Amino acid sequence: MPKGYMGKVLRVDLSAEKWKVEELPEGVMRNFVGGNGFAAYTLFNELKPGIDPLGPENILIFATGPLTGTAFPSSGRWAAYAKSPLTTAVWGEAHSGGQWGPELKYAGFDAIIITGRAEKPVWLWIDDGEVEIRDASHLWGKDVFDTDEIIKQEIGDETVKAIYIGPAGEKLVRMACIMDSLYRAAGRCGLGAVMGSKNLKAIACRGSQDITVEKPDEFLKVVDELIVKMKENPVTGEALPMYGTDVLTNIINAAGGLPTYNFQQGWHPDAWLNSGEHMRATILIKNRGCRFCWIRCARFCAVTSGPYAGVVGEGPEYETVWAFGSNCGVFRLDAIHAANMLCNKYGLDTISTGNIIGWAMELYERGILTKEDTDDLDLRFGNHEAMVELVERIALRKGKLGDLLAEGHIRAAKKIGKGSERLIMGVKGLGLPAYSPRAFWGHALAYATSVRGGCHLRAYMIAPEVLGVPKKMDPLTTEGKAEMCKFLQDYFAFVDSALVCKFVTFALTPEDFARAMSACTGWDWDADKVLLAGERIYNLERMIQCREGVGRKDDTLPERFLKEPMPVGPAKGKVVPLEKMLDEYYRLRGWDIETGIPKPDTLRRLGLEEAAKTAEELLRR
Amino acid sequence: MRVHVRGFATLADLMGRDGIELELPEGSCVRDVIRELSRRFGKAIEGALLDGGGGLARFVKIMLNGRDIDFLSGLETPLSDGDEVLLFPPVGGG
């Protein structure tokens, strides 16, 4: 068994209230690494197409990777996977920092597979390899803060690490997330609702087992070199610790790509009020870091005056600042942090929630929603009190509008009608995050092709198009975008499977990962193998969605970005020339250009025989 | 001609404030802005923006009216009256 891994997977059948331990097959480690790869492998083999994501047949996976919990920089992460109840993308995936990921490994497991549905609310207690399925009736209904505290009191140990859902997950709000140590979230795709649908309130871990590596001295030598790279890189070594991710607000606004008023425009003169610089001058107390992080980009803010005085906690991150900021026409950090803390408290994805509130605001301003529909909330852009109130209503399904929006864009639009679905700023049902497609064409391609839907993380094209990493690209051209998008998707798929924080990629390369993985597992990794494994994992994820009907027709963008020229700012007059980039992307990927389905040859080259057979069937139709 | 210059993140700290008007002769280019800033605020500005060989330091971004000067004519990009020059040190996030 290679080192780095614990070699064991915990399988829990909540319907039978039974659990057992399985070996993690070495073939899975070699070919799929862990994390995303492990989940893709498991879901491809075990998830039945066509099932209800909120039903007992959905499979909920929690995974780490071989580098998680080691000295590799920023290794304290974990991820959750399942069929998404929010999106049409099928593949649901969300990563989180915090504390819990390494602890799962110290407790003896690389991953957890959860099937079925418990009869009444339960929570899992994993204590050094021993597992208990405990009654959670006293936890059900409690918010994230109380849940954390009660669990620690019940166990009698404040050092246990726990993940949990809040009331939003319990109420099957489709944008509900899973929280770690109060403030960190596995945010997207509504996986909190999947956990709630299984009546699973929390998973707590405590472990005393060692993670070992094959060549400790070599591993430390590599880590030392990587740390030097990260210290010397100005993004990971200075900008992120000082200003946090919200350092992006000013530069994205300057590039004309800060989505404002539900993506109607990409620039606003007041954007600086929401910036990381302004946060540092006002509500910031200190920075913070997830477990074992080398970057420490998290914020810790306290609002000490005004209507939101008393709001304290980690955050807000750039995405959150945008979602409850310019997207809703709000330019004050105190209201944004208040909305952020409500999302933490109830377990709600800040990106999806801010996105859908911005959508509701545009509908209200256009008269598609009236005061009767909004339960008397004056949902004009900029009304921060209405925005904060609406966050709570969505989390708790309070009132007509809260309950409606809790169903996510697509279902809400079906009920509202009146052309509201045209104004959804999402791809495959996942609300778009904080970069405007018309200002960053490569990133627009990333949105359209990301496996989980409108996501900025599978290929963070902002890195080349704004920052110049790994190389500088003009955001308003199509040249080279498809190739870079594929490269980043493959590279990041590996990073998400070795399971460490993606931000290390501002400083580290596939070669760096290969060296660390070799010293860790004892296997012979190199940069090509890293990218090949990433490509394999990405293609398998793609097949999981293709076999349920996802294809080229879904790899698209809202009409606004394809047809309406950007009205103001540096990207004025631009629309996204998507089709051209998409054609090239499919060609480079080896996918069928008409349907977007991976060609059988491509899948066979990657060693995915079963997937190739499925692709053959799909392409025959 | 008048040009509005603004620095962000660590460059705002370095410049002392985050927005000034510069009076420059006709025919000036972006490099002249940097020279004028280092005249006013010290050599530290030049050190933060330029590499050893006089080119733009890696990861530093200068935007002229919203466009990265790398996609215009670099430091030799000519300026006009009323232009906005934004100086960004290396930044990144998610």
Next chain:
Amino acid sequence: MPSVSDEVRHQDGAALNVSLKHGGPAPPWGEEALTKVLAVDVELCVGCERCALMCAFNKYKVFNPRRGAIHVIKMEPGIDAPVFCVQCGTCIDACPVGALYRDPKTKVVLVDEEKCNGCGTCVVVCPYGAIHVDPVTKKAFKCTYCGFCVDYCPQNALRFVEAEDALWLKRKNMARSLTASPTLARKLWWRPPLA
């Protein structure tokens, strides 16, 4: 307000190559240097626990922060601090088999692993919870000033300080630990603890 930018970059030249001459991880300074003290600027700590991770790795070559001799305490909202041995020597007299001793040159209190029988008396008497019996080796393990935590703290919160300069830091930290600030913070900003 704490300045994050000050010395976020790490001190160079410290103990990346730790000398194992003294029969265990040893302080990295020369034999003629004045006594130095391991100190922490708590305002810089973000609770990332890399210190504990690397401490355990230096000693046992595994990744398991619980086995480290430095312990990171996180109390929400927002309080992070590492706790480590201050070399007070309370454990020396308490040890029934004389396994603990103070190195005359470095002033660091060390465990003689041959004599240690894992009885845990030192654990009982230590006022700081800074020594523990390792569950695998069954020997007491405590901070030996090897310097790994100092090298690997990303915030440069942990440092070796000349004993004179450490005086103010020690007094301030003691005052912090004796006040009600965590509870005060909770009541002011967040919520009362559960009854």
